[in-house]
Amino acid sequence: MTVSLKTLLDRSERNMGSGINVVVKDKALELIKRAYDEGIYVQISDGFRSHKEQNALYAKGRSTGGNIVTNARGGQSYHNFGLAVDYFLVSDDGNKAIWDVNKDWRRVAAIGKSLGFEWGGDWSSFKDYPHLQMTGGLSLSQLRAGKKPNLNSDEKERHVAEGKIAYIQSKLNDRYGYHLSVDNIPGPNTRKALVKAYQTELNKQFNAGLKVDGVWGPKTKAESVVVKKGAEGNLTWVLQALLRCEGYDLGVDGIFGNETEETVEDFQNDVGIAVDGRPGPVTFGKLLD
Ligand SMILES: [Zn+2]
Incomplete structure (x- = not known):
C-alpha cells in the first residue's frame, strides 16, 4: 500500500x-x-x-x-x-x-x-x-546576536491574493474561536470581533480584567496600552488588522516595523490626532470606536 x-x-x-x-x-x-x-x-x-x-x-x-x-x-x-x-x-x-x-x-x-x-x-x-x-x-x-528573521514576505502576498479582509476574518476565527463569515467585507461583525480580540489580548497580556464584549467603552480605553515600534505579537496584529480594515495597505504579520509605524502616522494625521507613530488610548479609540 x-x-x-x-x-x-x-x-x-x-x-x-x-x-x-x-x-x-x-x-x-x-x-x-x-x-x-x-x-x-x-x-x-x-x-x-x-x-x-x-x-x-x-x-x-x-x-x-x-x-x-x-x-x-x-x-x-x-x-x-x-x-x-x-x-x-x-x-x-x-x-x-x-x-x-x-x-x-x-x-x-x-x-x-x-x-x-x-x-x-x-x-x-x-x-x-x-x-x-x-x-x-x-x-x-x-x-x-539575537536578530530575528522576517520570513513573512510571501505570507503578505498571499493575504493580498486571498483577499485582505478575508485573511483577517479567518485568522480571527482560528485564533479566538469566532464564527465570522469570511466574506472579505470589513463590516460591523468584523469590527466587533477586533474589539473583542483587543480586549482579550489586554486581559491576557496585562491582566486588564475587561469584559470581552466587543464594545469600546471607558474601561477598555482606560486599560489601553501604548504599542510601539519593535513590538511583536497579537496586539500588534490587531492594530495592523484594524488599519487594514480602515483601508490602509500594510502587512498584517504581528511585527511592528517601519511600515506599521508609517501607517499609524498616516492614520493619526488623517483623523486629526497627534502624530507620533505610537498608538495608545486615543489612536485605538479612533480605530475601535
Ligand atoms: Zn541540514
Whole structure:
C-alpha cells in the first residue's frame, strides 16, 4: 500500500521539533504535499537542533565514529535557529529511506527552491544534499546576536491574493474561536470581533480584567496600552488588522516595523490626532470606536 500523505506530514512535523520556525515548518509541509502530488514521497528527518545536539553531530567522524556529516558546530548552523530542515526520500510503502541523490531527489530540491528555500546541494564547498534553509537575509552571526528573521514576505502576498479582509476574518476565527463569515467585507461583525480580540489580548497580556464584549467603552480605553515600534505579537496584529480594515495597505504579520509605524502616522494625521507613530488610548479609540 502506498504511504499516505498524512503519515509523511505527521512524521515530518514530529522530526522538525518544536523549535522550528513556523514559516519554515509550513513551507516544509507544503514541499511534502507538492512532491506527493507528483508521486514523490519525501520526509523531513531533522529541523530544529539545539547547540548541544549540533555539537554531538559535529563530533561524528571526528572524536566519535562514523563519517563526517557536518562542518558546523553549535551555533554555526541554521538548524540551531529553527531555520533549516533536512529531507530524504521514502519508498512507496513509506517503510524504507532512500538516500540516492537521483532525479526525484533533485526535483524535491527544485520544489523547495520555488518555495523560497536555499538548497545545500548548490553549495560549492561542502555539498549538503538533504539540507534546505531559509535565512531571512540574516547571517549566522546576526542570528547569534539575537536578530530575528522576517520570513513573512510571501505570507503578505498571499493575504493580498486571498483577499485582505478575508485573511483577517479567518485568522480571527482560528485564533479566538469566532464564527465570522469570511466574506472579505470589513463590516460591523468584523469590527466587533477586533474589539473583542483587543480586549482579550489586554486581559491576557496585562491582566486588564475587561469584559470581552466587543464594545469600546471607558474601561477598555482606560486599560489601553501604548504599542510601539519593535513590538511583536497579537496586539500588534490587531492594530495592523484594524488599519487594514480602515483601508490602509500594510502587512498584517504581528511585527511592528517601519511600515506599521508609517501607517499609524498616516492614520493619526488623517483623523486629526497627534502624530507620533505610537498608538495608545486615543489612536485605538479612533480605530475601535
Ligand atoms: Zn541540514
